Amino acid sequence: MPIQYDKELNPSQHEAVMCTEGPLLVIAGAGSGKTRTLTFRTARLVEQGVAPDQVLLLTFTRKAAEQMIRRAAALLDGRCARVSGGTFHSFSLLLLRRHAERLGYSNRFVILDRADSEVIIEGLRKEAVPRGTRGFPRKRTLAEIFGKSVNKAMEVKEVIEEEFPHFLEFAGDIEHIYQRYVTAKADGDLMDFDDLLVNARLLLATEPEVRRAASAAYRYIMVDEYQDTNLLQAEILRLLADGHDNVMAVGDDSQSIYAFRGACFENILRFPEVYEGAKIVRLRAPGAEEV
């Protein structure tokens, strides 16, 4: 039996689900049925005849994507299970495992988890800082500074000035360690989490062939929790949608909680500028009483 969208969804959810072409921003307050909307829209696209693997669902955790894809499959049929889903990081990894050679890595490069990064940073810190130096930031803080610099697109020095002014006297040494860290990763065929995003963006921006292929491979892109994406992720999305602009971003600016890690909730405010002709739908659950 075909899905009865008008019975299953309220008017605003229905509007978002039926709007399948072109850029769409969905503002979804808490409890407004965001997951339901994403799930039905996934099913709708496949029902319309879009090849499932051309639909890409980017979420904050892999589990969230798997869950929505499973629910969509239950709504429509098994085709939905072949929808591509994951996080920006896992998507970037997929792209890089195929094309990292173009950036001077091998396609088998090693992923550094946070603890691995700290081991490398600690080695460089020991080399750069004379023993007994007091008050020099520890490896974890250094990793944090480097991470913020990448995710907020700021110079290391700016991050220190803005958020770690008590380490300003060491700014030169910290920048030096950062440069060494970058080199060590390139020499060792290593990428940390941030590099996955940085390099995926670089690949899409500088290799038109890769960009065209990726854009053709994923013709319909949906992004959940858009308020918690950072600038790099927004750029990856922009490049990926090059040529079709079939992007639906869902988010709630009131629920942005990752600015400390570089999330840029202005991404959601800027969406209509970045995607010309973007339609905006506000999900609402109608009722009487305001909370």
Place this chain on the structure above:
Amino acid sequence: MRQARKKYEKRLFTRKEGGARPVLVAAPDEYAQSEFVVDEILRLRDAGVALEDMAVLFRAGYQSFGLEVELTKQGIPFVKYGGFKFMESAHIKDVLAHLRLVTHPADRLAWTRALQLLEGVGPKTAAALCDQLCKGVDLSGIAPGKKKWAGAWERLAGLIAELRQGGMAPRDAGERVVEYYAPLLQDLHDNWPKRMKDLEQMLALMERYDKLEPFLSDMALDPPTTSMDDHLAGEEPEGGRLVLSTVHSAKGLEWEAVFVIWALDGRFPSIHSIRAGGDQLEEELRLLYVAATRAKKRLFFLHPASVFDRAANGFLCEPSRFLAAIPPSILPRIRA
């Protein structure tokens, strides 16, 4: 959320009826806060709400330690999200290091880790061996002669060579490594039985993979983040487990009843963000909003009424400023 400066205007409504109003509970101290939560959870459970439909949320992982003690005393099973460092535990990293050497023969970090586990190999020897191995010298090219670590190296090289032959399912490769690693683990850690359980959990995860590389990537990108209270690990209790979670890890989830503990000005928002003001304080507001909107029917905010804080050099006694701004007609105040 009208307190926020930059936003898309929204008006939120409810059409749920019969849910009780949220309340703000002032408890004399942390212990009383825990006690209130435990009592209320037991009351709700008696009224038919399953434990898995209730959650306790907090700003930072350590804030639930006191409550965990009380829950354990009362025999309330729970699972904690966020803050669990599965990937940072040494034994997990040790085993993964060996597996990484299968897919990437020149993984210097992995070699360093594996080599330093060998008896008689210190940082210097490990570094020298790494230089050779990462420059393409193969396993048989290492000649330890009569060095103290010759036997141990032979076992390691044998293991890696076997794993690299290919054709082994990830789970089988994992078992081989754990078999090799178990005697080393027993020498390293007194609590090795508990650590062996973690390794078994990891082997169980490997079963879902038919290739090693995706498993290793997933462990780096998306490692397990939950840990069970261990007195009841194993069997799933009826009605499930109460959820304890940081607000960040609760993102996107919902429960019938939600308790937000430590809703104390200076803790949530933190002293740090109060001093920084601006965007940092705004993020705390959104964070509290996320916490509050996880509740479907019942919502409790709690705070101890007086806590000494070193950073503030004084006592914290007021509820979160974001809650203080809500009139008592909407958010009634009660004392525990």
